[in-house]
Amino acid sequence: MGPMGSTDLETAASDENAAAVAHGSISREDPRPLHRQVHGAILAAIEEGRLPRSGKLPSERELVDIFGVSRITIRHAMRDLVQQGFLQSQPGKGFYVVEGHQGFELHLLKSFTNTALANNRRPGQRLLDARIYRAPLEITRPLFLPPGAEVFVLSRLRLLDDVPVVIQTDWLSAARVPGLIDLDWTSDNRSLYAELRERFHIRPVRGQTTLSARLVTEREADLLDLVPPAAVLTVDQIAFDGRNRPVNMTMLAHHPERYPLTLAQSETGDIEQI
Amino acid sequence: MGPMGSTDLETAASDENAAAVAHGSISREDPRPLHRQVHGAILAAIEEGRLPRSGKLPSERELVDIFGVSRITIRHAMRDLVQQGFLQSQPGKGFYVVEGHQGFELHLLKSFTNTALANNRRPGQRLLDARIYRAPLEITRPLFLPPGAEVFVLSRLRLLDDVPVVIQTDWLSAARVPGLIDLDWTSDNRSLYAELRERFHIRPVRGQTTLSARLVTEREADLLDLVPPAAVLTVDQIAFDGRNRPVNMTMLAHHPERYPLTLAQSETGDIEQI
DNA sequence: TATTACCACTGGATATATCCAGTCATGTCA
DNA sequence: TGACATGACTGGATATATCCAGTGGTAATA
CATH class of the missing domain: 3.40.1410.10 (Chorismate lyase-like)
Incomplete structure (x- = not known):
């Protein structure tokens, strides 16, 4: 629905993004936790380009309806995505896809x-x-x-x-x-x-x-x-x-040029005084 | 009180750790979110050595009583501590302090x-x-x-x-x-x-x-x-x-020897197939 | 004595519920 | 026309509530 003042264009874009995210929905039969499934679904939407660059995601409350899970579950998935550098949150506005998230992630603990x-x-x-x-x-x-x-x-x-x-x-x-x-x-x-x-x-x-x-x-x-x-x-x-x-x-x-490491970071609230 | 089969020694150790963690308790007047305060309190207990090496923390439900906040808040703090490499969780057992968490953390985003x-x-x-x-x-x-x-x-x-x-x-x-x-x-x-x-x-x-x-x-x-x-x-x-x-x-x-970077990692559930 | 069944306890996951402080379009009023 | 109040919407924080699958001690049993 978008905020009260949405133009038709914005509403259409919002609906499109909602559809893009919902693409491969989640299932209660899947043994993976729901928040992992949501995480995967959103990540797939980003990586397959179904969400536009700098695209705005549906709001948490919209995602609750789209996926049919509670807001806590959505937030858990979003927190991981932010922490991994794929999304950025702007309180009062929404979640946005981060551009330029590329390169070889630190693959430690992963093969x-x-x-x-x-x-x-x-x-x-x-x-x-x-x-x-x-x-x-x-x-x-x-x-x-x-x-x-x-x-x-x-x-x-x-x-x-x-x-x-x-x-x-x-x-x-x-x-x-x-x-x-x-x-x-x-x-x-x-x-x-x-x-x-x-x-x-x-x-x-x-x-x-x-x-x-x-x-x-x-x-x-x-x-x-x-x-x-x-x-x-x-x-x-x-x-x-x-x-x-x-x-x-x-x-x-x-190899320094062929295989540098990239790393996305987001603060966890630790940036304190001094 | 610990599991039903606790010996007196174990119970005493548990109480000691509880006291160590509770040390600088939290306050509703503090503008910081409760989970950050809990995070800080536990981190301080670890870094000041009030928790023994490989020490077991009080259970989540005990921490709820110790700090007087909800389990969600405790879990939020614990998740951050695990993610930062200070703690390790063992489902069915408890949270343990990770040893050898030393060196210069990647200080990006921090000064x-x-x-x-x-x-x-x-x-x-x-x-x-x-x-x-x-x-x-x-x-x-x-x-x-x-x-x-x-x-x-x-x-x-x-x-x-x-x-x-x-x-x-x-x-x-x-x-x-x-x-x-x-x-x-x-x-x-x-x-x-x-x-x-x-x-x-x-x-x-x-x-x-x-x-x-x-x-x-x-x-x-x-x-x-x-x-x-x-x-x-x-x-x-x-x-x-x-x-x-x-x-x-x-x-x-x-400088490669004087200032290498260290990094603690913990899986977030991403380690999948193949 | 060795094995097994039980059960309290653990972290993990999830739902539902408020409250808050920002953001921003809209519409009103000076 | 420009400043301002309104209100819908956002992410953030927190409380309370279940259910689940492991873990490990105890006690009953073979």
Whole structure:
């Protein structure tokens, strides 16, 4: 309906956006929480371009009618979308689609494979190393493993549309993931996180990440088409499962131009004095 | 009181934690939202060590009694704390304090000054450049300014406990922040964001950030005590205010060892198929 | 003694209900 | 004509209420 003073044009646009959002509606049979379904529906509308750039979303109360859920559920979904940088809220006015939300999101805790597909890019990989060995303290300690414990190391060159973009090395407790080393890691769509989930029911839910930079090694430069001296963006992460046990340690070396990281931020109310 | 089977010891510990959290309670007179006050109270208890490492928090329903607010308000605060990496939730069990939540958080949208103080470090700065000039397109376009618009550029070497850690360069529309150039930017605790807020009532609420790496220039190497060839972590950000107008563009060059970025992550439910 | 059934408790999800402070078009009044 | 009051609408905050699926201790049972 829009505010009392709406012109016909504005009302029409509003209805159009409402239809765009409602597109793939939600279902009570779907095991996912309602707020996730709403989140997905709105995100799909944005990413498939059904909502115009800088478009205004239907109001929360309209969305309640469109989706047939309570306002709390709508707000939960909207809060996530704002937090992820897809939407922006303007109190008293409405929610607006944020433009220029592009680039490679920090894909930690998500698999490279997933992130690539979400960006409509074709993920690929080349196996560099896959073996089990007795790891040094720098590796075993962060994983809460006893000194000398056997560790499965998996090193891969990651490609996007056949272009090398990042070198990824993972360490996992060998005892916890038996048989993982026997898989065909040369396969283009073999995802470590998918295997962990499906074979071992291990799901990382939390991560501690450190971002920095360093010079490339000669081997890395060769793999990433860089000419030394050159810099790489490094991302080191330890992931934990729901029971707070370390799952894996990941070290990434990013090609600075081909695979920078982008990040959307929105304040949570923390910006205080001083 | 804790679960029916609690031992005396556990009950005592639980009561202790409850007392620790309740410490600086909340007030209806405080203009801040209740969930922010709860958030702050729990965060203070964690950071001041009143909650033991890996300590278990009182349950949501206990916190309802402790703070005298509804469960929704408690959950709102808890969700933020989980999202920020301070807490971890274990359904069926409770909330636990996350260990090893340290390092320099991504301080985008927050001032360097703030972040430093929050880490109990002494922030400092050395003015490198402060002038108004007609900026090239690479600067004016992201700020939605017409070509040839006058831009205020502020370049500073940032110090932590007198050690140079990052070079920060900011660009702002000169017309929007008249007089900003006349301030004494050599002062150690002069904060750009504080001045924006207090003098012009401008508050960035959203940011689009790109992280990458590159080689240091000679001048930067000199300022950061690096020896070329060396790499720096770069952080480029455009900040927007509540009305979606660009506020400033910031470019940071981080010393890779002295000022890496750390980031806590927790899944929001996005980790899906494939 | 080992196993199992029970049950209190936990976080998670959701509905319904107010109240508030902004925003903005409209229409009235000086 | 221009300033102003009105009122519909917005997101934000909060309270109270259920229901659910895990978790883990206790007590009954084999």
